Structure formats: C-alpha cells, structure tokens
Amino acid sequence: MGHAYTPGLKVTPKILLKKQRILPLKGDVVVKKGDRVSADDVVARTELPGKVKPVNAANILGVLPADLPKHIIVPVGSVMNKGDIYATAKVFFGLFKTNLKSPADDITLETVSNITGKVLLREKPMPVEVKAYVDGTVTEVYPDEGVEVTSWAAMAQGIFGIGGETNGILRMVCESPNEPLTPDKIRDEHKDCILIGGSIVTAAALEKAVEKKARAIIVGGFNDQDLRNFLGYDLGVAITGSEDKGITLVVTEGFGEIPMTQRTFELLKQYEGKRACCHGATQIRAGVIRPEVVLPMAESELEKGEDVKAGALEPGTPIRVIREPYFGRIGRVTELPPEPRPLESETKARVLLLKFNDEDQEVMVPRANVEILET
Amino acid sequence: MNKKPEDIKVIVATDCGSTTTKAILIQYDEEKGEYRQTHRGEAPTTVEAPFEDVTMGVLNSVQELAELSGRKLVDENNRIIKERGENEGADVYISTSSAGGGLQMMVAGVVRSMTAESAERAALGAGAIVMDVIASNDHRLPHEQIERIRQLRPDMILLSGGIDGGTKKHVVELAELIAAADPKPRLGIGYKLPIIYAGNKDACEEVQNALEETVDLVVVDNLRPVLERENLGPAREKIHDMFMEHVMQQAPGYKKLMGWADSQIMPTPGAVGNIIARVAEMNNLEVVGVDIGGATTDVFSVFNDPGDATPVFNRTVSANLGMSYSISNVLAEAGLANISRWVPFAIDEKILRNQIKNKMIRPTTIPQTLTSLVIEQAIAREALRLAFVQHKSFATVLKGVQQQRTISDAFEQSGTEETIVNLMNLNLLVGSGGVLSHAPRRHQSAMMMLDAFRPEGITILAVDSIFMMPHLGVLAEVHPKAATEVFLKDCLIFLGTAIAPVGQVKAGKPVMKYSIDFPDGKNESGVLKQGDMKLFPLGINQKAQAVFEPIAKVDIGEGRGQTVRREIDGGLVGIILDGRGRPLMTVPDDKNERISQMVGWLENLEVYNSEELRALGRQ
CATH class of the missing domain: 3.50.30 (Glucose Oxidase; domain 1)
Incomplete structure (x- = not known):
C-alpha cells in the first residue's frame, strides 16, 4: 500500500x-428505454413544492388561536384564486367583518394551526426539468427518478x-x-x-x-x-x-x-x-x-480512435508536474526510487526522477505532485 | 460485546475517512503490563463508485495490518477474525466514520442564544457538522427560513425549544415551518428525513401532529428542561442512534460494517472529542485539541467552569477553514495581510492567489520547495487562529453542559458572552492534521501552534502522531484504560513546553529573569526581553527545574510580578521562551523590518534551514 x-x-x-440524469425529487420519466435523445430533450420532470408564506391569521382577525379553525371558510387543501376569501371574522360587536384573501392565483391553503394561530399558504409548484445533456440512447430507466443516457x-x-x-x-x-x-x-x-x-x-x-x-x-x-x-x-x-x-x-x-x-x-x-x-x-x-x-x-x-487508459507509474510513463517549482511541465519518468527522500522543503516523501521533454537534466519531484498523461 | 476488559488483549480499530481508511492494531504487552499501539495500515476508502462498499477499504487496511504484524486478522470469507488465537484474530473490532462528508445536521430552537445554542452544542458534541441554526429570533422571515430548510438537505434535524411546562407556541411554530419546508434527506431519494425533537415535553403532541406525516420523528427528553440547566445526553445519544440507523444505512456497505463492529460506529469528530474529554477528566487537565483537515478545522476544549470548577467540554467545527479543499477560503477570510505577516519574504498577490487555488483544485500535492512550505504553514496559522476565535466565542459560560445556575445568571451571561477559554489555565495543547502532524520539523508545528493559539503562561505542546484519536475515542467506550494508555504513550508526540509571559512591555525591555536547571546538571539563566524567542533543548520524558521571575506588570500564571517555580516537561523541541507578549506584539508595517523580525524568531527556534531562510528573505 x-x-x-x-x-x-x-x-x-x-x-x-x-450519464445518469436524475431528478432532485421523485417525478415522471418522460422517455423510455431505447429512445434516441438529443442534448436538449427533456427526459424527466417533476414539480418542486411551491413557496410557503405563513400568515398570522388569528392576530389579523382578532381571534384566539384556538378559535381560528371556526373562522376558516374554505377546506384545508383548497386552491384559491387572487382575492378569494378564506377566513373571516366579525369585529366591533359584529358591525364589521375582517376577511383574509388569497394574495395571488393558484394559492393552496396548506395548514391551519390552532396553537400558533397561523395559516400557511403555498404558491403553485415550480416545474423542474432534467434534459438529456448529451446526444445518445436511453439505456436505463429508474422509475420516478430519472434515466441513464449512453x-x-x-x-x-x-x-x-x-x-x-x-x-x-x-x-x-x-x-x-x-x-x-x-x-x-x-x-x-x-x-x-x-x-x-x-x-x-x-x-x-x-x-x-x-x-x-x-x-x-x-x-x-x-x-x-x-x-x-x-x-x-x-x-x-x-x-x-x-x-x-x-x-x-x-x-x-x-x-x-x-x-x-x-x-x-x-x-x-x-x-x-x-x-x-x-x-x-x-x-x-x-x-x-x-x-x-x-x-x-x-x-x-465510431471507427476512429480508441479509449485511452492511464498507465501505471513506471519508467517511461509520460507525466505532467502539477506543483511548483516545475508546475505545468511535461516529461517522462526515468526512475522510481522506493524509499522516501527529503525534498528542498525537508519534507520526506516518495519521489520520482524525470526528464522534461526538452532537457537532458534529471530532476526529482514528489510522486504526489505529478499526474499521469493518458496515452 | 460481552468480553470483560481484562480479557481484551488485541484490538483492531478503523477510521473510515472521506479518502482514506486507517487501521491500527493495539496489543497488550504482558511483560510491561500496558496497552500499546503496534501497527498501522491504510487503504483508500471504498464508499463511492466503482466499489460502493466501505468494507472493502476496511478489509484492505486491516489486511495491511495483518501483513505488517504477522498476525492473521482476515479470514477466508473476508471477515475480520473475532476469536483471538495464538497468532490470529482480535478480541475487539471498532470503527469510526466520516466518509461521505460525515454527519451533516441542521438544528432549530426558539431563542438563538438559548435553546438553539444548546441544540447546536448537542449536535456538535455528537460529531456533526451544523449546516445552519434556525431560531424564532434569527432575524429571518418565515419564508426565508422555509426556503433555507428546503435547500439544505441535511442528514437529520434536531428541533428544540421551550422549557418543560413553558409556552408551546414558538416551538410548534418551528415544527410547522419544518413541515411546510418538507425537507428531504441528503442521501437516498426514497426515505423520510429523521428529526429528533428535544424540546418542551408538553408540546410533543402538537409537534407530532405537525411533523409525523412529513418526516421520521423521534422524541427525546428536553435538552433544556429548565432555563438554567442543559441536558444534552439524550439528544446526543439519539443523534448517534439515528446516524447508525438512518444515515449510515444509506451509505454502501455500512450495514455489513455495523454487523462486524463491537461498538457503535461513531462519527469521527465525536470520537476525537470523546478521547480528549476523557483524558482531561482522568488527568485533571485543561486541554485544547485541534484537528486541521483539508476541508474543516475542529477545535475541542475542556476548561473548568469559572463558577463551580466543573470541567466543560466544547467542540466547534469551522466548516470552511482547511488546508486543501477550503484553503482558498482561509485567504478570503483572513486576508492577504494576515497571511503575509507569517511569511519571512515578499510575496506577489497574483502569484500567491494562483498558487492557493492550484492547491485547492489539486489537494493531494505536497510542498516541494521551502517557499511553498512556508506559505502553506502561514495559511495554516491563519486557519487555526480563525477556528480558535470561533471556538472561544462559542465556549461561553452559559453554554456549559449540566451547569447549575440561577436564572439571573443566565440572563446576565447571555448578554456578556464571557468565554470560559482561559489560556492561562491551559495545560496541554494538542495539534492534529497533516500540516501539524507531518511538518518536516517538529519546531514548525510548535511555532504554528504558538502563533495561532497564543497560549499564556506555561503550556505543554503536543501533536497527534498518526491521527489515531478517532480510534481511541471509540475504544474509550469499550476499554477506557487501553484508550488513555495508548493516547499518552503512542498517540501524542510531546514537543515540549512553552512559557509565554502575559503583559505589555516596550520592545527590547526586560520581561522576566529565568533560571533553568537541566537534568544533566547544566543551568541556563538570563533575562528574556520583549520580542525575544529562545529555545532550550530538553528531550522527551526529561524534566527541568525552572524559576521565572517576571517584572511587576507581567504574569506567568501566579499573578503579576509573582515568581513561578515549576518542573518543566521536555519534548522533541524543548523549552520555548516566548517573549513576544500577550496580546502578541504587532507586526511592523515596514516590509523589511517585518521580514527581519520574522527571520530572527524563526532562526532562534530553528524552524527552518537558516541559510535558505535568509536567502529567501533577501529575494
């Protein structure tokens, strides 16, 4: 090791x-296995729950939190349009009414609390779509979650x-x-x-x-x-x-x-x-x-080219240095001493010796500071 | 686990980190009658694709232990051998885990400085990263809080609020907010987020009504049953249970790993806190421990409550202060000037910025040149300093565990936020993490800790040798004796003792007289002046007799102007007399003066190669 x-x-x-193309929440997959898709095609969609706005209803209506449910005039879960009244209370000896209205279209009355006296209104859900990202074929469908495009x-x-x-x-x-x-x-x-x-x-x-x-x-x-x-x-x-x-x-x-x-x-x-x-x-x-x-x-x-693999680190392996003092330079490994050696910083580390492409001189760098160039 | 402590002779422990799984072997030495850590192995962690089974990395690391020790530890069916024979098997196997980003929690409480802070303490003490603290008075509007809860995707939420029998409204409001946010867990798409409720017991029913359809709710005792007392134990234990039952179940291979382990798999920082708290308690020490990693810096402390002298444990996590993944954030938070003051040569901002970012994107590289090393260690000082500032502001009097206080004290303290971190009382400062544990010279570790923590009076400095504090933290649950023995003998590497007089004296003026009798009969005596740094070698396990006579306005622990006679412990560095004053003397504005002063200190303490240091300073 x-x-x-x-x-x-x-x-x-x-x-x-x-490429796995997965929704952030469960939803609908709109393609099927074997379908050809292009990068901009939608492969799955869902709806994020809408934003929630708490309203201090008992306070506005001037009633006790415990009495609030009696003043709600639409069922919990109702979807309302702008201006729809969802709660009402008579004030000033019954002479006046205070009403609570939906602030916009497609607002759901989510909850009514008889402890806190608040109601929660939820905006309409926000659609989320996942696209294919690359041109390819759907090779796997994860029901309700997304797909794999190959x-x-x-x-x-x-x-x-x-x-x-x-x-x-x-x-x-x-x-x-x-x-x-x-x-x-x-x-x-x-x-x-x-x-x-x-x-x-x-x-x-x-x-x-x-x-x-x-x-x-x-x-x-x-x-x-x-x-x-x-x-x-x-x-x-x-x-x-x-x-x-x-x-x-x-x-x-x-x-x-x-x-x-x-x-x-x-x-x-x-x-x-x-x-x-x-x-x-x-x-x-x-x-x-x-x-x-x-x-x-x-x-x-498809005939052209072949996937490349990174070789093992051994003499002759092409590498690039990824830290000072030789940052960015490319060369080939000449030797891999097994024992840790002291660096200029006095850190002892496993090192390799290499020659840069344009030079004959051999230099030493820590193995941790190189990356193998795939060939 | 049913084994008696005296029957436990061979222990295998692993820590599954984000990138590496580290295994240690602890064996009982019959001749000496003590437990010692004997071998260490490591292998890449295998939680992620293509392996997706944490036990592969565990077995690889244990197999390395087996090869190094000559003891067969893994059987033909790829299981850790749990029956001890002559030269095979172990009595106990234990593990910690921080793989997959560790335990990430959100906490909520009614009042930010009271129940929310108690909840934060419970989560941190259990080893979690606290992603955010939601409180009724955190100055965010409800819809902003809901949006935040939804974005975070924590592993679990701890909800607290209200004393038992107190008002229910606010904590129920929080429960409703959480329900409205409909939070989703970070791992796994198809299971409900675990929420632990540890608030007003009278509000349980309402909280359950609000939350039970949306989340997986568990109720434990109130963590603040009365205003003047915290009761964090039940919440912490439940966090560990839920971590095992829910979060770990989602991580590949952990079900199997849990079957192997003889004790609960603890989150790594929870285990580190455990061993530090135990060692402080057993030896009656006030301790600061720090673990600086690539992404985060954890600070642990045990200080005695100034009121009733009970030891108080605190842990903080500075989530974005680290040496690779978060290194760029250290520059952003500390600023270039604060980093430059520790660098004994001129640096160009553009080059420095690019170097730091390159370290961030290639975190496994190591400093080859002295320049790179000095810059990395300068950044480490600032990461440690900032993490300690955060720790001090969190570790305040009221926040102590199980404190008995009156209500008037509680209100007074929430206003003053007095820290219990008294550096003059600090006995032991322990550093851990690559930049401290693997510095090429131990003197560099000592200097980094002095510059960042600025201990006052007389303080022993140590580093964690191979980061085995997590292993020992779990072991302490199973076998406290073995854990503390190994901690003091094998885990800690003692660097020596720092003597830092406290007081403001003009530069170059005397601060104190010193006289130190060394075990070889030699005596060193003289006058320490403001701005001096002196080093006297005194080996590990050696002790010297010292007398320090400070001037009238300087304190070394016994009060201003009071002479201190003490036995001083040695270490790999020795005795350091730090005459830079506390608070630390200011850095000269002039670049050349600053460099010359810094070079002087670094040379006196033999921190770097002097010739190369001077050459860099001239550049």
Whole structure:
C-alpha cells in the first residue's frame, strides 16, 4: 500500500459515456428505454413544492388561536384564486367583518394551526426539468427518478470550471495551445458557440464573450484575481456549477497562464464546427466532479480512435508536474526510487526522477505532485 | 460485546475517512503490563463508485495490518477474525466514520442564544457538522427560513425549544415551518428525513401532529428542561442512534460494517472529542485539541467552569477553514495581510492567489520547495487562529453542559458572552492534521501552534502522531484504560513546553529573569526581553527545574510580578521562551523590518534551514 495518488484528467478520443440524469425529487420519466435523445430533450420532470408564506391569521382577525379553525371558510387543501376569501371574522360587536384573501392565483391553503394561530399558504409548484445533456440512447430507466443516457463520444475533462450545462458549436479561436485568448479574437459570429482558447483567457476576453453571447470557453488557465472580479466574490471552496454569469468556463490545466495540453487542444480541434456539450461543475472532495467537454461521435465516426487508459507509474510513463517549482511541465519518468527522500522543503516523501521533454537534466519531484498523461 | 476488559488483549480499530481508511492494531504487552499501539495500515476508502462498499477499504487496511504484524486478522470469507488465537484474530473490532462528508445536521430552537445554542452544542458534541441554526429570533422571515430548510438537505434535524411546562407556541411554530419546508434527506431519494425533537415535553403532541406525516420523528427528553440547566445526553445519544440507523444505512456497505463492529460506529469528530474529554477528566487537565483537515478545522476544549470548577467540554467545527479543499477560503477570510505577516519574504498577490487555488483544485500535492512550505504553514496559522476565535466565542459560560445556575445568571451571561477559554489555565495543547502532524520539523508545528493559539503562561505542546484519536475515542467506550494508555504513550508526540509571559512591555525591555536547571546538571539563566524567542533543548520524558521571575506588570500564571517555580516537561523541541507578549506584539508595517523580525524568531527556534531562510528573505 501507500502508493502515491496520481490524479489524471480524462482526455480521450473515444469513450462509451454513461450519464445518469436524475431528478432532485421523485417525478415522471418522460422517455423510455431505447429512445434516441438529443442534448436538449427533456427526459424527466417533476414539480418542486411551491413557496410557503405563513400568515398570522388569528392576530389579523382578532381571534384566539384556538378559535381560528371556526373562522376558516374554505377546506384545508383548497386552491384559491387572487382575492378569494378564506377566513373571516366579525369585529366591533359584529358591525364589521375582517376577511383574509388569497394574495395571488393558484394559492393552496396548506395548514391551519390552532396553537400558533397561523395559516400557511403555498404558491403553485415550480416545474423542474432534467434534459438529456448529451446526444445518445436511453439505456436505463429508474422509475420516478430519472434515466441513464449512453453515448459514444470523445471527451476532455477540465480541472476547474464555473457555470452549468450547455451545448454549442465548437470554434477554435486560438491557433496554438500557447496563445492567450484575448478580446480581439471574439466576434459576433461566436454567438451560441463554445470557444477554444490557448494558455489563458483574460478578464476582458471573458467579459466580451459574455457580451457576444458565446455559451462557453475552454482554456488552459485563468487568473484567480480575474475569477474573483468576474464572480463578484472570492470563491472559498471548490463547489461550482450553479453560477449564473451567462457563460460556462472550463479550465483544463489550472490557475495562471498555462498552455493547454497539446493533446487536449488537438482533440478539440478535430471537432471544430461540430456540436459539443460541456459543464463547469467542479467539486473537489469525496465524490469528485470535474468539468468536461463531451464531443458526441456520429455513427460514421465510431471507427476512429480508441479509449485511452492511464498507465501505471513506471519508467517511461509520460507525466505532467502539477506543483511548483516545475508546475505545468511535461516529461517522462526515468526512475522510481522506493524509499522516501527529503525534498528542498525537508519534507520526506516518495519521489520520482524525470526528464522534461526538452532537457537532458534529471530532476526529482514528489510522486504526489505529478499526474499521469493518458496515452 | 460481552468480553470483560481484562480479557481484551488485541484490538483492531478503523477510521473510515472521506479518502482514506486507517487501521491500527493495539496489543497488550504482558511483560510491561500496558496497552500499546503496534501497527498501522491504510487503504483508500471504498464508499463511492466503482466499489460502493466501505468494507472493502476496511478489509484492505486491516489486511495491511495483518501483513505488517504477522498476525492473521482476515479470514477466508473476508471477515475480520473475532476469536483471538495464538497468532490470529482480535478480541475487539471498532470503527469510526466520516466518509461521505460525515454527519451533516441542521438544528432549530426558539431563542438563538438559548435553546438553539444548546441544540447546536448537542449536535456538535455528537460529531456533526451544523449546516445552519434556525431560531424564532434569527432575524429571518418565515419564508426565508422555509426556503433555507428546503435547500439544505441535511442528514437529520434536531428541533428544540421551550422549557418543560413553558409556552408551546414558538416551538410548534418551528415544527410547522419544518413541515411546510418538507425537507428531504441528503442521501437516498426514497426515505423520510429523521428529526429528533428535544424540546418542551408538553408540546410533543402538537409537534407530532405537525411533523409525523412529513418526516421520521423521534422524541427525546428536553435538552433544556429548565432555563438554567442543559441536558444534552439524550439528544446526543439519539443523534448517534439515528446516524447508525438512518444515515449510515444509506451509505454502501455500512450495514455489513455495523454487523462486524463491537461498538457503535461513531462519527469521527465525536470520537476525537470523546478521547480528549476523557483524558482531561482522568488527568485533571485543561486541554485544547485541534484537528486541521483539508476541508474543516475542529477545535475541542475542556476548561473548568469559572463558577463551580466543573470541567466543560466544547467542540466547534469551522466548516470552511482547511488546508486543501477550503484553503482558498482561509485567504478570503483572513486576508492577504494576515497571511503575509507569517511569511519571512515578499510575496506577489497574483502569484500567491494562483498558487492557493492550484492547491485547492489539486489537494493531494505536497510542498516541494521551502517557499511553498512556508506559505502553506502561514495559511495554516491563519486557519487555526480563525477556528480558535470561533471556538472561544462559542465556549461561553452559559453554554456549559449540566451547569447549575440561577436564572439571573443566565440572563446576565447571555448578554456578556464571557468565554470560559482561559489560556492561562491551559495545560496541554494538542495539534492534529497533516500540516501539524507531518511538518518536516517538529519546531514548525510548535511555532504554528504558538502563533495561532497564543497560549499564556506555561503550556505543554503536543501533536497527534498518526491521527489515531478517532480510534481511541471509540475504544474509550469499550476499554477506557487501553484508550488513555495508548493516547499518552503512542498517540501524542510531546514537543515540549512553552512559557509565554502575559503583559505589555516596550520592545527590547526586560520581561522576566529565568533560571533553568537541566537534568544533566547544566543551568541556563538570563533575562528574556520583549520580542525575544529562545529555545532550550530538553528531550522527551526529561524534566527541568525552572524559576521565572517576571517584572511587576507581567504574569506567568501566579499573578503579576509573582515568581513561578515549576518542573518543566521536555519534548522533541524543548523549552520555548516566548517573549513576544500577550496580546502578541504587532507586526511592523515596514516590509523589511517585518521580514527581519520574522527571520530572527524563526532562526532562534530553528524552524527552518537558516541559510535558505535568509536567502529567501533577501529575494
């Protein structure tokens, strides 16, 4: 035991994706096993109970809480329209009446309490729909809960993202993975598209992409200061995906200016002009969720490519360093010393020796600070 | 479990964490007549896909124990062997769990500073993360409270409110709010959310009427039966029961694991609190324990009530202060200036921000360079400091368990919120969690704890060696003697003793005279000046005789200007004289002065490699 954890992000030209599309509450599944669905198709829907508003009825009517039920003139559970009277009481020696009316249409009288003297009014339920997210086939139906959609696709996972699920036509806006995505590269015709950048997206470019209504940006790096300015707050913990900023951002490498891995860039390039799906949801804890770009494959494309597997960490394995002082650099393992060795920080850790692609010199890094590049 | 304590000789304990399952083997040494922890194994936790069975990780970690110890612990049917033979099996198997995010609760009470706070204490003491506290006077409108309850999706809710025989209206109102929200449990789509009612017993019927159709309601004794007394035991026990019966049943493999265990599976922080409270009680110590993890920082304390001197246990969880998952939040809450003051070189904000975020998104990486290590440890100081600030404000006089007070005291205290955390009385400060337990030099752990907690007077510093406090916390339920023996002998690594005079003195002026007689006959004596940090090596299990004579306005524990004669305990670091004053002297505004001061302190305490530190300072 005790082997170091080497996180690797999936970047593959072909994978059989199985996506579970589950409702937050029980509801209706509207497709059946074997159905072909496209990304925007609704596969299940339900209704979230409406908002509840307590009304201090006994107080307003001027009656004791224990007497309140006598003054309610519609049955509990009734659905009322705006202005419908649901409670009434005579005041001032019976000369005047005080009435309680429904504040809007489709309001349900939920409960009447003879202890607290309050009634609860509930607004109409809010519909919730779950879409297929990817083009594919329904391969499993979980009654009342949702479905599994299966699809052959190419896929690239990111390390961090913001924003929810979306889809659009892929457009390469940088010529190489080393090129920053700047505002001048974003044009009117990028509306509803997913834009592929290089090493970093600048704050101004991101703003312009929102203005031009691009749906998503996939890029190597992003500055944390720009993230804070864009979101309007400092992101404390890595739980994202529900941001509503008008765009989805998928960062493939990390924070700072870091060229997108050549392989990711090339894979995305192959799908330029085709429809892709992506999301920015990130959760780094138990049950890790990483953002992703899914590139559905047409029947005719199924011949190409093969799913890649991450190899074991052994001499010759291609790896990328994921922490300073060699952050972002790519090389190959040359040696895996079994015993822990002291680092510059005096931390003793299991290490590996590697050579970077462009150099002969061998360097040492902790095994925990590399990720295996899938081949 | 029917075994007598004296028949228990071999114990296997596991802690199923979010990412790793850790197993330890404890064996009775017949010759020495004591229990010792002998081996340790670990394996990835297997709660999530593709494995979805926690027992696989448990068996893997126990199998590693077996291989390391040469004792057969797992049988051919993949079960832990529970019949002890010559060289196989264990007498007892116990476990804790925080997998899947631990126990996440919401609590509700009528008055925020009274029943709601008592409910919060009960939930925290049981080892839960309290997601929110709903109270009738929490300044939120009812529909906002309902919306919040609906959003949270806790594992369970603890509802309290009203003293027995008191007004029922408010607690019933809360029950109606919860019913209206129709809350859903976090795990599992098809079962009802468990709610424990521990409020006014006279309101039981109305609360049941309001809630029983929507949720799975259980009623226990009121946790605040009268205003001046808390009765948290029944609620805490029920939380543990419900955790086992409901929450754990939803987690894959736990049913099987519960069948194996000889004692209830406790939430990990509940078990840590248990061992700290027991050790404090058995040794008559006032203790602070801290566990700084990737996502959260837990602080536990036992201090004597200033009124009747009964020990009071408190636990707080700072849910978003941690060293990986929540590291970015430490920067957001503490601010760059507070982190920079612990860094003995200049840092660029843009680079620092990106580095911190990169640690957040790749939490398993470790600092390779000294720069990275120093920055991580600076962030740790602020996470610990902020967590301790929260703890002190929570651990107030009224909030003590089973306190007998008069009603007038109760009202007075709710206004003043006086903390019972008196650092001058603190005997033992225990640090746990990777950044403290695995710092490359123990001196770094000591310095981080001094900077964050700022103990006053004379305090012993220790770290948890391999995070076995959770295991020992459950073991304490089964075999208290074994648990406390292993805690003091194997779990704690003593760093030494810090002497921190309290008082404000001008920089460079004398604070106290000291004279320390070491066991080898050597004597160290001199004058400690304001701003000095001194270190005298004194090994583990060694003791020195010391005399400290503070100046008139300085206190070392016996009162201002009073001489202290004490036996001082050693450790892997030794004796630290911390002359930085309490409150801690201010950091110079000038960058170069700040760096020079910091380098001086770090060098005196041998915290980092001096040459490399100076080189960084020059950059």
